[in-house]
Amino acid sequence: MRAAFPARAQASSLRSLSSGARLTCRNPFFQQRCASTALLRPSTRISTPHFKTWQSRRHQSGAAAAVLEQAADPSMLAQETIIDNLDPQEAYRLSRVRNIGIAAHIDSGKTTATERVLFYTGRIKSIHEVRGKDAVGAKMDSMDLEREKGITIQSAATFCDWVKQENGKEEKYHINLIDTPGHIDFTIEVERALRVLDGAVMILCAVSGVQSQTITVDRQMRRYNVPRISFVNKMDRMGANPFKAIDQINSKLRIPAAALQVPIGSEDSFQGVVDLVRMKAIYNEGAKGEIIRESDEIPPQVQALAKERRAKLIETLADVDEEMADLFLEGVEPTIEQIKAAIRRATISLNFTPVLMGSALADKSVQPMLDAVCDYLPNPSEVENLALDRRRAEAPVKLVSYNSLPFVGLAFKLEESNFGQLTYIRVYQGTLRKGMTVFNAKTDKKVKVPRIVRMHSNEMEEVPEIGAGEICAVFGVDCSSGDTFTDGQMGYTMTSMFVPEPVISLSIKPKHTKDTANFSKAMNRFQREDPTFRVHVDPESEQTIISGMGELHLDIYVERMRREYKVDCETGQPQVAYRETVTQRVPFDHLLKKQTGGAGDYARVVGWMEPTGALQDNKFEERIVGGTISEKYLFACEKGFHASCDKGPLLGHRVLGTSMVINDGATHMTDSSEMAFRNATQQAFRKSFMAGKPQVLEPLMKTTITAPNEFQGNIVGLLNKRNATIHDTEIGPEDFTLYADCSLNSMFGFSTQLRAATQGKGEFSMEFSHYNPAPPQLQRELVAKYEKAQADRNKK
Numbered sequence: 025m026r027a028a029f030p031a032r033a034q035a036s037s038l039r040s041l042s043s044g045a046r047l048t049c050r051n052p053f054f055q056q057r058c059a060s061t062a063l064l065r066p067s068t069r070i071s072t073p074h075f076k077t078w079q080s081r082r083h084q085s086g087a088a089a090a091v092l093e094q095a096a097d098p099s100m101l102a103q104e105t106i107i108d109n110l111d112p113q114e115a116y117r118l119s120r121v122r123n124i125g126i127a128a129h130i131d132s133g134k135t136t137a138t139e140r141v142l143f144y145t146g147r148i149k150s151i152h153e154v155r156g157k158d159a160v161g162a163k164m165d166s167m168d169l170e171r172e173k174g175i176t177i178q179s180a181a182t183f184c185d186w187v188k189q190e191n192g193k194e195e196k197y198h199i200n201l202i203d204t205p206g207h208i209d210f211t212i213e214v215e216r217a218l219r220v221l222d223g224a225v226m227i228l229c230a231v232s233g234v235q236s237q238t239i240t241v242d243r244q245m246r247r248y249n250v251p252r253i254s255f256v257n258k259m260d261r262m263g264a265n266p267f268k269a270i271d272q273i274n275s276k277l278r279i280p281a282a283a284l285q286v287p288i289g290s291e292d293s294f295q296g297v298v299d300l301v302r303m304k305a306i307y308n309e310g311a312k313g314e315i316i317r318e319s320d321e322i323p324p325q326v327q328a329l330a331k332e333r334r335a336k337l338i339e340t341l342a343d344v345d346e347e348m349a350d351l352f353l354e355g356v357e358p359t360i361e362q363i364k365a366a367i368r369r370a371t372i373s374l375n376f377t378p379v380l381m382g383s384a385l386a387d388k389s390v391q392p393m394l395d396a397v398c399d400y401l402p403n404p405s406e407v408e409n410l411a412l413d414r415r416r417a418e419a420p421v422k423l424v425s426y427n428s429l430p431f432v433g434l435a436f437k438l439e440e441s442n443f444g445q446l447t448y449i450r451v452y453q454g455t456l457r458k459g460m461t462v463f464n465a466k467t468d469k470k471v472k473v474p475r476i477v478r479m480h481s482n483e484m485e486e487v488p489e490i491g492a493g494e495i496c497a498v499f500g501v502d503c504s505s506g507d508t509f510t511d512g513q514m515g516y517t518m519t520s521m522f523v524p525e526p527v528i529s530l531s532i533k534p535k536h537t538k539d540t541a542n543f544s545k546a547m548n549r550f551q552r553e554d555p556t557f558r559v560h561v562d563p564e565s566e567q568t569i570i571s572g573m574g575e576l577h578l579d580i581y582v583e584r585m586r587r588e589y590k591v592d593c594e595t596g597q598p599q600v601a602y603r604e605t606v607t608q609r610v611p612f613d614h615l616l617k618k619q620t621g622g623a624g625d626y627a628r629v630v631g632w633m634e635p636t637g638a639l640q641d642n643k644f645e646e647r648i649v650g651g652t653i654s655e656k657y658l659f660a661c662e663k664g665f666h667a668s669c670d671k672g673p674l675l676g677h678r679v680l681g682t683s684m685v686i687n688d689g690a691t692h693m694t695d696s697s698e699m700a701f702r703n704a705t706q707q708a709f710r711k712s713f714m715a716g717k718p719q720v721l722e723p724l725m726k727t728t729i730t731a732p733n734e735f736q737g738n739i740v741g742l743l744n745k746r747n748a749t750i751h752d753t754e755i756g757p758e759d760f761t762l763y764a765d766c767s768l769n770s771m772f773g774f775s776t777q778l779r780a781a782t783q784g785k786g787e788f789s790m791e792f793s794h795y796n797p798a799p800p801q802l803q804r805e806l807v808a809k810y811e812k813a814q815a816d817r818n819k820k
């Protein structure tokens with residue numbers, strides 16, 4: 025279908041042209057085709073990032089096609105046959121399931137909107153506000169710290185049933201929902217939620233529109249191909265402008281977007297919305313907006329706007345959907361069903377995001393957003409989920425959300441609870457039953473599932489089984505986050521989520537030695553739960569060092585230690601997590617020999633050290649011929665290599681992108697030992713590393729800054745002082761967005777300076793991008809500081 029589409033889109037655009045309108049084709053594939061066949065004017069811009077996403081999706085469908093081709097295998101054929109002949113009852117069950125996440129910039133109202141969703145679906149009896157006067161706090165912010173600070177720290181899962189009116193009938197939908205944090209420091213929570221969800225609601229503030237963190241969330245949604253609807257919240261605020269937010273989705277996020285509603289009244293007098301698909305006015309009534317009143321009478325003051333925006337919606341859909349393009353070309357007015365079907369197709373194929381609007385805090389227009397979740401976001405059978413078949417050279421296989429197929433699930437989140445480890449699992453295929461034995465595809469270990477629960481924030485409901493396409497949590501299943509579970513029949517494994525590198529570290533110790541046991545317990549727990557939180561002990565200073573995504577991230581763990589484990593801690597200054605590497609190949613021939621009286625030490629290692637070429641993992645290789653070093657000793661060499669990589673010779677930070685090859689050596693009959701080979705390797709490592717022009721690497725952060733246009737000069741000045749590389753600047757009618765790479769080291773204190781330079785109106789977000797060589801001056805300072813600290817320690 026997609027391959028045929030560009031021709032239609034061309035037609036739709038040509039129609040616009042013939043009526044004097046500007047050529048506005050948003051389909052990137054079409055743009056590329058047209059550009060190559062000179063159909064577009066040369067000035068028409070081809071939006072490359074969007075095109076790339078689209079290509080990657082096409083690539084994925086190609087992978088699925090390959091799966092179908094390979095299906096000559098009988099077991100795979102069985103699986104494919106099931107896809108084609110889905111049992112109607114099963115198909116109906118799935119069509120009523122939605123797995124969705126709510127993601128957005130900080131403070132956009134995710135938790136406030138989720139609280140309304142839970143209230144309107146009958147999951148909670150009353151509404152409590154984030155930082156509300158009753159001091160109870162919202163349901164999904166269950167941690168004390170979240171309630172006090174009014175921020176979400178951990179994503180929370182819940183489920184609810186929404187009864188939707190459809191053609192005069194009531195249709196019940198089952199919604200699994202995950203509310204995610206907005207702060208970039210807790211970004212892993214968004215990553216893992218989006219990895220397993222089928223769709224998302226992207227919330228935007230009606231005043232601020234697309235903000236820096238919205239751009240990060242957009243990137244994450246694209247990473248996992250998650251279709252989204254957008255909800256412009258805070259329509260009750262002064263300066264609310266949903267159409268500005270829509271323009272920004274189009275221009276900054278480069279995803280075609282159009283309003284499905286227009287507001288009736290604004291700011292203080294925001295009363296409700298006009299549904300542009302059905303052309304009905306929708307109002308909320310009742311103490312908490314629980315009653316929906318629909319009216320065919322559209323208030324006169326919004327009639328013209330509603331007409332104009334409905335036409336815009338249809339035009340945008342014609343640009344991204346083939347069937348709508350046909351109708352548009354023929355000049356036929358589409359029916360409600362045709363519009364809804366086009367929105368659904370375009371949203372699921374990631375070519376469009378429908379935009380709804382309302383005010384969660386003022387209890388307005390949240391229910392239509394729930395209807396849109398059911399109408400436009402995919403059910404589990406409409407999302408292509410692939411696993412890799414280890415028994416067939418990791419060939420991709422399509423998983424089918426069908427209860428009677430062999431079970432495949434992905435553990436996406438771990439949480440320590442009073443009853444032991446709680447593992448959140450998304451069931452992609454088959455049924456997970458209480459008492460069933462499952463296999464961990466990574467460790468090949470069998471484990472019995474003693475208890476299955478459905479999570480409702482911090483409460484749980486026990487269930488005997490969970491069907492395909494659903495989300496649950498299990499007790500007593502030991503695993504790591506990202507492990508695949510199967511019933512043992514299939515050799516399937518699923519790709520895990522993206523885990524960003526921690527970039528900030530600080531030393532930490534309990535104030536009182538009596539708390540050491542609790543301190544270790546807490547550290548172990550936090551590390552298991554959060555892959556972006558790491559702990560290690562520096563062997564020289566014997567300090568415990570914690571690393572994470574930012575100062576807030578680490579502060580929260582220090583605070584949780586105090587509250588949940590009653591351990592008060594002392595912490596050092598936050599430090600950048602530098603890395604070190606070699607830049608030149610250095611051969612070595614190192615002999616460790618101590619043979620003066622008693623048992624001696626003897627080990628000779630010969631080989632070379634060199635950069636791996638990519639600033640990523642380190643590599644150890646043995647190329648011994650003729651058995652000059654035995655397997656046992658080579659194993660010890662490898663251990664020595666990895667120990668050296670943990671603490672580099674230059675600064676004591678981890679080594680990156682370094683390879684060591686051992687291709688010769690010598691052993692002594694009595695004096696050689698594993699310890700001697702390990703030590704010899706470490707000594708050779710140190711010598712070669714220092715001779716190989718070592719370099720300090722610093723983390724570079726992908727930084728997005730948004731601010732009103734008048735402050736652009738100030739911000740560029742701030743960034744120049746920090747030697748940032750500015751990649752792109754998008755200037756809108758009021759605000760601009762700037763994309764830059766900045767070294768983390770230069771960004772300490774940036775938020776205060778940004779506030780001062782923009783009268784508090786600028787905001788920024790940072791995300792780790794990659795490691796880059798540190799400037800020579802900084803490198804010299806860091807090395808000198810490290811050497812001084814070493815010398816001081818030796819004097820003691």
Ligand SMILES: Nc1nc2c(ncn2[C@@H]2O[C@H](COP(=O)(O)OP(=O)(O)OP(=O)(O)O)[C@@H](O)[C@H]2O)c(=O)[nH]1
Pocket residue numbers: 128129130131132133134135136137153154155174175176204205206207257258259260261382383384385386
């Ligand atoms: N005026 C107005 N304020 C709102 C609305 N929705 C939420 N807020 C307020 O915005 C603040 C943030 O709301 P939250 O629901 O915590 O936002 P969030 O996106 O979940 O926050 P994080 O998860 O910490 O990023 C709170 O003070 C809310 O009361 C709205 O519709 N109108």
